[in-house]
Ligand SMILES: Nc1ncnc2c1ncn2[C@@H]1O[C@H](COP(=O)(O)OP(=O)(O)OP(=O)(O)O)[C@@H](O)[C@H]1O
């Protein structure tokens with residue numbers, strides 16, 4: 211049973227720890243995932259800002275370089291002298307310095323003064339729209355920023371630029387459909403600076419870089435923002451510049467290992483960023499991997515959303531972090547569970563060990579060992595139990611000891627009695643024969659007339675003492691005899707009356723008033739007549755012995771209810787005397803065999819012992835009430851429902 | 857008047873002697889036997905008015921003898937033999953059994969001469985009531 215308690219405890223511990231473990235694992239994973247994701251998103255937003263700064267710094271570089279150029283004395287002198295060849299050289303050197311793809315000077319009338327690309331026909335107005343120059347001429351202020359350049363412009367600025375700008379659209383699963391097969395326009399970072407002469411705008415210095423297939427910015431982002439970090443051989447950080455939804459500059463790599471130029475952004479991102487003009491920060495599937503991404507629109511100098519700037523971090527990195535943390539988490543959870551189980555086991559043992567020991571102890575007690583080992587007393591409720599248990603044990607031991615003493619006494623007594631019985635039978639046989647001789651011859655001698663008085667008196671003494679021996683032997687026999695009952699249906703009143711008749715003379719001789727108060731209606735009862743009679747005789751003779759001449763002995767019969775047994779109906783025979791009474795200290799010895807207060811020779815102390823046995827065998831009881839100096843009443847109670855042992 | 861013949865059976869000599877002394881003083885003719893075998897011998901060869909016997913003897917059970925007397929006594933020849941049973945250890949069983957088996961009186965040892973005499977007379981008196989004994993005893 212205690213095993214089940216222990217296993218119940220362990221199972222409870224197990225259950226609780228598993229539950230707690232699973233819940234914390236679940237919650238933890240969720241929290242962890244959210245935290246990691248948020249962290250990643252925050253980081254990617256910062257990364258996007260950094261990327262934008264890099265993007266803008268390129269614009270600034272162009273702007274600054276061109277602004278400085280306008281203050282160049284050489285440039286002005288070449289301008290004044292219209293030395294286009296020199297100007298071209300100058301522009302080329304500036305372009306080379308800051309890596310511009312194109313540069314030129316447009317006059318106020320739209321005529322191209324010079325450019326780094328192929329020379330235009332002098333004196334001919336520019337056929338091709340130059341968005342930068344146009345903006346400056348129109349507004350009279352410098353402008354820098356993102357500019358979309360048409361194919362014609364690019365061809366004019368240099369056919370190799372147009373070729374660089376041309377990008378074939380690759381089929382992309384999630385992208386929004388587009389009619390065209392290729393992109394021929396270019397997206398550029400450009401700047402236009404007005405040229406003034408005596409406060410008069412006379413031309414525009416412009417220049418810029420084509421972003422199509424130019425990966426400088428995105429690679430700078432990768433290098434500076436993501437520090438070329440790699441994860442399992444793959445670059446973690448990626449950046450892309452989209453022209454509309456088309457990748458024109460990127461370091462996102464296709465599965466084939468090439469830059470994913472020509473692929474497009476998903477429709478979802480395009481709608482949000484290009485159309486709604488909002489930022490996008492989330493997980494996204496880019497080309498062939500999941501990334502934590504950030505997208506924001508790129509506005510051109512007119513404020514139109516013309517492209518998208520993107521940065522993304524391979525999610526695998528975070529996933530890996532997550533996986534690591536997760537496994538640590540799971541490990542901790544499991545370790546906790548194991549510890550909990552271990553603790554549970556230990557505690558269950560700690561709790562159940564004393565209980566187990568108690569159970570073992572009680573088993574031993576039931577097997578009769580009253581000094582079992584109950585183990586060390588613990589300092590909790592179990593300890594209380596243990597203490598109570600050991601108290602109970604000491605009580606048990608005490609009771610056991612008393613019982614042993616008592617039963618030893620009883621054993622001794624019953625051994626004594628049965629040996630008395632055997633002895634008595636033998637004695638009766640052996641003694642009664644010689645006694646017969648002694649009695650006979652003494653009496654025969656007493657009959658003779660030729661003896662003197664002295665002899666006669668001696669002979670009388672012999673006869674008397676022999677009578678005493680006879681009485682002792684008879685008492686012994688009565689006591690030793692374990693007769694079975696011979697029940698007969700008897701009128702108790704009649705039985706009492708016939709018994710009284712036997713002792714009437716004796717009462718008369720002793721000067722006692724012997725009275726009988728019979729109950730008017732007494733049911734017939736089944737008793738062993740002769741045995742009940744001997745009981746009555748014993749008690750009556752005892753009453754005679756204690757009562758002085760002139761005293762009363764009264765026998766009363768009636769119906770009565772048992773004192774000890776629960777309200778059982780029965781017949782009562784009460785024998786009262788006005789004798790000396792019984793000393794309280796004698797009351798409980800009264801029925802002991804051989805207890806007598808009478809002089810040696812007058813009482814054997816067996817009368818009440820025998821009587822008690824007989825009444826007990828009838829299923830009845832004998833009660834004694836006594837007051838010293840007033841007298842005693844012995845009440846025999848016999849159950850009406852036949853409880854005679856046969 | 858012819859004195860009555862009493863057969864006394866007991867395995868103890870002093871009991872036999874006592875009975876003899878008391879009963880002879882009363883004028884009876886007393887015959888003593890100390891075993892059931894002897895008693896049967898005498899009973900089958902002669903007439904007795906009364907038998908006094910102990911029921912518990914080592915050699916022969918007195919009860920057995922009583923049974924014998926009751927069963928096999930040739931009633932047509934002899935009248936019923938009155939019996940007084942003696943015992944030193946009278947249990948209600950032995951008393952009632954004796955009475956059932958035909959004993960007239962029960963005498964508890966030790967007894968005084970008076971007790972023996974009164975039992976003897978009582979037993980004889982009862983046998984007389986049957987009326988048979990007289991005619992036969994007068995024979
Ligand atoms: N009616 C009584 N009044 C006072 N004492 C009594 C009475 N009945 C019994 N006793 C006391 O109880 C004792 C035991 O009685 P019990 O009959 O067992 O033995 P006994 O009378 O002494 O001897 P015997 O064996 O001869 O009867 C008596 O000795 C007496 O002291």
Ligand SMILES: [Mg+2]
Pocket residue numbers: 748751752813817818
């Ligand atoms: Mg008594």
